[in-house]
Amino acid sequence: MNPRAVEARVLAVAPWLLVLSLLGQLTMVAFQTQMTMIDLMVYRNGSPEIFTGLLYDWRLSEFSDKFALPFTYPPFSAFVFVPLSWVPWGVARWFWQILCLACLYWLIRTALRMIDAEHLSRRAMLWTALAIWVEPVRTTLNYGQINLLLAGVLLATMASSRPWVAGFGVGLTAGIKLTPAVSGVYFLGTKRFAAAIWSVVAFALTVGFGFLIAPQLSEQYWFHLLGDASRVGPVGSSINQSLRGALSRTVGYDVESGPIYLVAVAVAVGLMVWALREALRAKETLAAIVVVQVFGLLVSPISWSHHWVWALPALMWLLYGSANRHRLVNATAIVWVVAIGSFLISFLLIWQDSIWTIPRPWWESLLGWVYPAAGLLTLVAIAVSLRARKPDPQTSEEISSPESAPLPADQR
Numbered sequence: 001m002n003p004r005a006v007e008a009r010v011l012a013v014a015p016w017l018l019v020l021s022l023l024g025q026l027t028m029v030a031f032q033t034q035m036t037m038i039d040l041m042v043y044r045n046g047s048p049e050i051f052t053g054l055l056y057d058w059r060l061s062e063f064s065d066k067f068a069l070p071f072t073y074p075p076f077s078a079f080v081f082v083p084l085s086w087v088p089w090g091v092a093r094w095f096w097q098i099l100c101l102a103c104l105y106w107l108i109r110t111a112l113r114m115i116d117a118e119h120l121s122r123r124a125m126l127w128t129a130l131a132i133w134v135e136p137v138r139t140t141l142n143y144g145q146i147n148l149l150l151a152g153v154l155l156a157t158m159a160s161s162r163p164w165v166a167g168f169g170v171g172l173t174a175g176i177k178l179t180p181a182v183s184g185v186y187f188l189g190t191k192r193f194a195a196a197i198w199s200v201v202a203f204a205l206t207v208g209f210g211f212l213i214a215p216q217l218s219e220q221y222w223f224h225l226l227g228d229a230s231r232v233g234p235v236g237s238s239i240n241q242s243l244r245g246a247l248s249r250t251v252g253y254d255v256e257s258g259p260i261y262l263v264a265v266a267v268a269v270g271l272m273v274w275a276l277r278e279a280l281r282a283k284e285t286l287a288a289i290v291v292v293q294v295f296g297l298l299v300s301p302i303s304w305s306h307h308w309v310w311a312l313p314a315l316m317w318l319l320y321g322s323a324n325r326h327r328l329v330n331a332t333a334i335v336w337v338v339a340i341g342s343f344l345i346s347f348l349l350i351w352q353d354s355i356w357t358i359p360r361p362w363w364e365s366l367l368g369w370v371y372p373a374a375g376l377l378t379l380v381a382i383a384v385s386l387r388a389r390k391p392d393p394q395t396s397e398e399i400s401s402p403e404s405a406p407l408p409a410d411q412r
Helices: 003-012 014-031 038-051 075-086 089-114 120-131 135-143 147-158 163-176 179-189 193-213 215-225 243-251 259-281 285-299 305-320 327-341 344-351 362-367 370-388
Strands: none
Touching (some): 014 089, 089 147, 135 147, 147 285, 179 193, 179 285, 243 259, 259 285, 285 305, 285 370, 344 370
């Protein structure tokens, strides 16, 4: 059968597939007791401690005898989460699940719109229905994590034509969880200095607000706890899919800031600069944003598997972007489908002796490279495929103004 005919039939039933997936997910929320949403419980139960001064001494130990979970975000983040503590736990978990599912659809739809994909609504519904069941999304929903919300806000605002919108989107999300701060690299690469300044202003406001309402906690976080990766969790556990985690499992000890790690970071920087340059030359806004976010996940000391929800916008570009016929792009798309659809990280978590033990059998170390390897391959695929394209006369300049970049859904 003709592939286009098959796709047309699948797209025709996409709304029903989405309904079935949503019903399946919400049924799990209602009846699966193992779906603890433990991170949401940390946000909800820990955030009121900002008013007691014990925010960073507080621990959630109800569900783990291996690692009592602390509150690891800035004080501003705790203030944002406080309203969750005003409602019963059942209300909070249902609200969070529905919000995350809406953000998942928004993230995929925005990515598809940025590359002018055909059959936008039905493709967004189809991929949302499928994405609910891939590992980064599945674990985000199970843990009650904030990744989908942050990714949705970032993708919706970073390419905005209004500098203050783009900057505030990055600055506020970085004020909640530091990792979105890497998005500033995109503003520098596109020479959108006004947006970069607004992002600094917004971030500074979140820090200043934290010092205003909780000066001692702010001083504790920013000057003592910020660089302590071990407080966030076990660096060598299989669930840590950063370069540091993968390298540590490979050599059998935490590489921390040693020469092996520095070389790996240098390689990642080089690939990021190359891929970002080619994406900007080709005026591929989604590709450029994906490059920056993947780079951030690679070089962060800890990137849990559920942080890799950025694999979804990456996959949309690989499948439907302007370079989707390039062999390396096709191969990278297949790698991502296998990586996030196989639940390999979840199996590695079961197989490892302990979340704290770094040395492990060679095959576990090798398989534990799955997301970092796919991330590095994505940078290479974007750079090589866009480099191979014949330059269009209209794309001789880099994206130096918001008018030259495709806008997200709310700006068209």
